[in-house]
Amino acid sequence: MKVIAESAFNHNGSLDYLKQLALEAKNNGTDFFTVQVMDVSAFCVKEYSKYDIYKENTLSFNEWKEFFVFAKQIELDVIPCILDIPSLDLCLDHDFNLLKIHATDITNISLLERLVALNNVDLILETQCATNLEINFAINKLGDRVKCLIHGFSNYPTEIEDLNLNTLDYFKEYFPQYKIGLADHSLDTEKIPLMALAKGCSFLEKHITLTRNNRNFDYQVSLYPNEFGAMISNIKHYEKALGIKMKHPMESELKYRDVMYKKVLESGNYMRADKGMDFMTHRLDSLDSQKVGVALIARLKSKRLPLKVLKPFHDTFVIDFLYKRLKMSKKLTSVFLATSPLNEDQELVKFAQEHDHCVFLGHPVSVIDRMLSLALEEELGAIFRVTGDNPFTDIDFIDEMIQLMWDNNLDYVRVNNVPFGVSAELFSTKYLWKLYLGMENPMMSEYLTQFVLEDETARKGCLDIESEVENLKYINLSIDYPADLDRAYTLIEELNSDNLYHISFSDIIKRIDKLEREDENKMIKLAGGEEIKFSDFLSKLANQEYIIRKKIKF
Known part of the structure; x- marks a missing residue:
């Protein structure tokens, strides 16, 4: 105040x-x-x-x-x-x-x-x-x-x-x-x-x-x-007594939680014990890593481009195009439009249901709550975060990321050196739970990537993309402003395909060089109101201590 x-x-x-x-x-x-x-x-x-x-x-x-x-x-x-x-x-x-x-x-x-x-x-x-x-x-x-x-x-x-x-x-x-x-x-x-x-x-x-x-x-x-x-x-x-506007354990509470919460015993009983896991940790830790789903994060709250995920795109609309693209993955178990139960999002829910999307209604603000709730309900051992304004999210990358996680027992996988809006983020559910417990304020989990960057204990992996396109990573294919939508339409015209759903990143990269680049010195927002230069943020992404880095040339 x-x-x-x-x-x-x-x-x-x-x-x-x-x-x-x-x-x-x-x-x-x-x-x-x-x-x-x-x-x-x-x-x-x-x-x-x-x-x-x-x-x-x-x-x-x-x-x-x-x-x-x-x-x-x-x-x-x-x-x-x-x-x-x-x-x-x-x-x-x-x-x-x-x-x-x-x-x-x-x-x-x-x-x-x-x-x-x-x-x-x-x-x-x-x-x-x-x-x-x-x-x-x-x-x-x-x-x-x-x-x-x-x-x-x-x-x-x-x-x-x-x-x-x-x-x-x-x-x-x-x-x-x-x-x-x-x-x-x-x-x-x-x-x-x-x-x-x-x-x-x-x-x-x-x-x-x-x-x-x-x-x-x-x-x-x-x-x-x-x-x-x-x-x-x-x-x-x-x-100081007000804290955050959410029910979440304070950092100083976690040690009490570990001592006081009853553990799951081999007998199946729940009793206080020094060893073992509390129910939720045990439940999420035991989920099958072979079951991988997508939380397609979308709401209708954007003021910069109102109803952006419902804008026309190819032969349908942005969110429907992306949903259909994701469903083409060979290794995904399920895809859910993950939105909120608020009245302001009911138009999106109705649209998704009319287009046969699987819909999950979760926390309107805490993205990590929404993802964990979905993973728990669908028993997913790993879950992607894909935002609804990224219609060019690449399906081949998604399947490569899943295999990389399986082969190396990873907590987190991403793709580096690609246009913004092409890569998704893959989390093991047990790691997402650990990340969640350690957060001071899950209401800031819109900036989920930042929390991963600051975690030096996670087993991280990445796909490193190599190409001859200069400053490829500074091209923006996400849709947040009217100019972004125009850029996406321009790319669609360049691709000139009757079936854009099957377009690969190889097809995109041949036609993308004409698009303008983002200012590498622009400031982007982080959790807590902090800011970082765009180029510095991308540098942090590229220079993490990855357990495994798989190079892919285009």
């Missing part, structure tokens, strides 16, 4: 005060500092009862410009709360890409229409005093510009019975696409912030001041810098 220090009008119109307040917020650990930027003449009419107060206590635009420079100098992330269109223009001139919309502007149609027309600007939407109807109105106008909904109560200080923290649960249920936050105007600096943390807030906003003695504006709910720092320290401490 990120903490936002709210300055509001605690600066009383003094730039020096605001600078000092920002510096204190920075030094006491705040993640963001929010300011209310106002052009009084655009904000309210002169006859408004508080016009003179605002006029006397508002910074000029030149002062705001100086403050923005100061904030950059002290490396403080500022979130301007823009209160009118001239203030919006000022902040856009200073390249802010995250802005806050005050709750009282939630139906300010002129401002909303101006905001929705902007590029590369994200919005935090406050909702104090707003009705559900008005929140929906703003969201329908702003669309995906909104990244977070902030709940709060406008009475200062907010009484405990008025906080209504269950609104946060309501937001999560009815607006699941947005992060949630709390603008906390209570006097509590310990329990309410921790309740917001437990409710899953991404942001907590609290007022900060240098002194409450001036009794100006929001002094009742404003914290001294040391109080603010103590609150942040308390949040950071208890944040």
Whole structure:
């Protein structure tokens, strides 16, 4: 949970005060500092009862410009709360890409229409005093510009019975696409912030001041810098208790698991023992390695190319083409479309069933859970991960990989130096289980390859492809963007085959040299938000300690 220090009008119109307040917020650990930027003449009419107060206590635009420079100098992330269109223009001139919309502007149609027309600007939407109807109105106008909904109560200080923290649960249920936050105007600096943390807030906003003695504006709910720092320290401490959003043993639990879980005895009984395997380890370890299946991983969640696996391809559609190709393998036992039971994937499930695909519904996020569940149900001793956006996955390679695993008792097999989207990954089920237990967070198992790369104990094997095509490994035949689909269509035209299902890699490699290469210096994502240069990632794949490397020349 990120903490936002709210300055509001605690600066009383003094730039020096605001600078000092920002510096204190920075030094006491705040993640963001929010300011209310106002052009009084655009904000309210002169006859408004508080016009003179605002006029006397508002910074000029030149002062705001100086403050923005100061904030950059002290490396403080500022979130301007823009209160009118001239203030919006000022902040856009200073390249802010995250802005806050005050709750009282939630139906300010002129401002909303101006905001929705902007590029590369994200919005935090406050909702104090707003009705559900008005929140929906703003969201329908702003669309995906909104990244977070902030709940709060406008009475200062907010009484405990008025906080209504269950609104946060309501937001999560009815607006699941947005992060949630709390603008906390209570006097509590310990329990309410921790309740917001437990409710899953991404942001907590609290007022900060240098002194409450001036009794100006929001002094009742404003914290001294040391109080603010103590609150942040308390949040950071208890944040550790949240862990990951999944049931999975912590690393420190594994030793207890080994001692406490009952073992499978030779008699067939289950009792605590120092030797032997727990039931699940024993079950997965005993599966027949000759039974090898494919988990064809696909869902319909892609935003870069919506419904990409259902796009037309050859004489059918991407996912059906790939499924039929995989079924041509001589050594595979079974092929399953492995997707989720969520409503958003029901169109894919219906399509697969209509095309006679075997379908398995598993965990929507944890890919390794989905694969292990499939292996357990179908009693597969080894399982491929093939992603549904890779229609050119090579069947001959798949059969070679299976034989390599059988001949060398391998945990993991892959193909190196081929275009992205041609190779699959083969795991022994018992190794996949070991990998799973050792993961800190299986919800990150979309990046399954990374976990294998970091495991120096696995028995790995590979097919090393040799060809005269320059930079073959930098060609992308996977489909993730519209340009990727166009590239695949171009290759289909080049292949010029009535029966593309039987096309071999030898056929592809003769016609692939014309395709553009990916930038070897581009950054690709890893688990935990880390990134690695594409060329460095491919180098890591090629330079693993493989037990066996089989070279194949084309």
